[in-house]
Amino acid sequence: MGVLDSNVIKLMEHSPNAILTVDRQGQILIANIRACQLFGYEASQLVGQPVEMLIPAAIARHHVKLRSDYVIDATPRAMGSGRELQAQHASGELIDVEVSLNPYADDEGQTVGVIATVIDIRPRLEQEARLKHQVESLEEERKALLAAERNMASIIEYSPNAVLTMLPNGCIDMVNACALKLFGYSREEMCGQPIELLLPDSLRHHHVGLRNGYIAEPFECYLDAGRSLKGRHKDGSLIDIEIALAPLRDASGKLTSVIATLIDIRQRLASERTLARQIEDLTRINEELDRFAYVASHDLKSPLNAIQKIIGWVREDCDELLPETSRNHLNMLDQRAGRLMRLLDDLLAYSRASRQEYELEKIDLCPLVEEIFTLQGEPKGFTCDSEPCQLWIQRTPFETVLTNLISNAIKHHDLEEGKIHVSCETQGEDYLFCIEDDGPGIPPALHHKALAMFQTLQPRDRVEGSGMGLALVKKIVEHHKGDMRIDSDGTRGTRILIRWPRPTAKKNA
DSSP, rough: TTSOOHHHHHHHHTTEEEEEEEEEBEEEEEOOHHHHHTTOOOHHHHTSGGGGSSSSSSHHHHHHHHHHHHHOOOOOOOOOOOOOEEEEEEEEEEEEEEEEEEEOOOOTSOOEEEEEEEOOHHHHHHHHHHHHHHHHHHHHHHHHHHHHHHHHHHHHHHSSSSEEEEEETSBBBEEOOHHHHTTOOOHHHTTTTTTHHHHOOOOOHHHHHHHHHHHSSOOOOOOOGGGOOOOOTTTSSSEEEEEEEEEOOTHHHHHHEEEEEEEEHHHHHHHHHHHHHHHHHHHHHHHHHHHHHHHHHHHHHHHHHHHHHHHHHHHHTTTTSSSSHHHHHHHHHHHHHHHHHHHHHHHHHHHTTTTOOOEEEEEEEHHHHHHHHTTTTTTEEEEEEOOOOOOEEEEEHHHHHHHHHHHHHTTTTOOOEEEEEEEEETTTEEEEEEEEOOOOOOOGGHHHHTSSSOOOSSSSSSSOSSHHHHHHHHHHHHHHOOOOEOOOOOSSSSEEEEEOOGGGGGOOO
């Protein structure tokens, strides 16, 4: 112990690092305060004990030889060499440490012991682990960003719309494949050129000012076809386009470029023009058909009225003189004329079904159904009722619908007695009407035919009708944005189901 100056021992005692002195035999001579704290022992428990008590049991025996070999040819082992080891706490816990060894000698130069400086590197290792994790996370983020950039580049490159970016100086920076195809240039011909390259000659000079104004105050915007935007192909032809613009900024918010998405709308505009012509032609044809039906029904009624009058005169003058066969023929002629007159009336009603608009009225369903049934003559053996319901609806067309359906239910019934029931319920935005009878029913295969014009499911000599009733109902309902369908299995009974939109303004009335 005499070889170490007392001042040195005092400095060692209060060092912020753990310091041990060990003799040639490996016994601990000095353990400073920090060493005691680090290993969890009192100084008296360490002094005189072999240093291997502070080394993990698994390597303690091997350490004896290493220590003996070191003393024979002892040299300082600088702390900077970064030798990372593990020591053992009194509790058995292993401690990550870094050790620096310095031999000390007696007056004759013989090594008598070693001063070991032990540094607890657990905080450093934890920090390094955190840093490593952060570095790995940053690397993963970097890879993810690179992958996202590649994916975004692929999305842009293979987008079905033309996409390009423009630098703040107005030059094209990037173009995708669709843009090259749209304008007919190569990538080398477009990149680096002013954006005005893609504009008609007459607009290029004016566009420079517009472009500079946008760069000064960029914002997201969509320029649609209503502004008659046109691009210019390499061959000089003009292209109808729509454009969406969005500024791209760096992390500091500085504008780096503007991305433009251009949509070629030539085909759409051509389709719209074709559709407009078709709608115009269809409207004209429908108007002509309506006029024809209107004029034809009026023009044909005059001779029909004359025929019916002549039939009446013949009956008055010759009824007693005509044989039975001739009277039957005369009756048949009268029936045919009456049927044609009803057909003309129904045809006229059908042509008018979508011509007029009617005001909304508040009506009670029960009185309306009762009134319609009364107008049918309240046929003996038949009943017609409905559930109480107040409606805001266009009365005239709705009354026409109910009249035709109730009349049909009576006219086509196969028995002397029958029941008709009308119900209504509100479902969301619509009225749902059901007109139900207990007649012969309509086979499912004939549902479509029953709704067509001039179609009857029974011979006209058996049941008088023009075949226009359900067709007229369907046209009125569809004109008011509703729909109708037949619900019947063809054995017994028919339900006509009608969806009629509720008027928006009166929904809460």
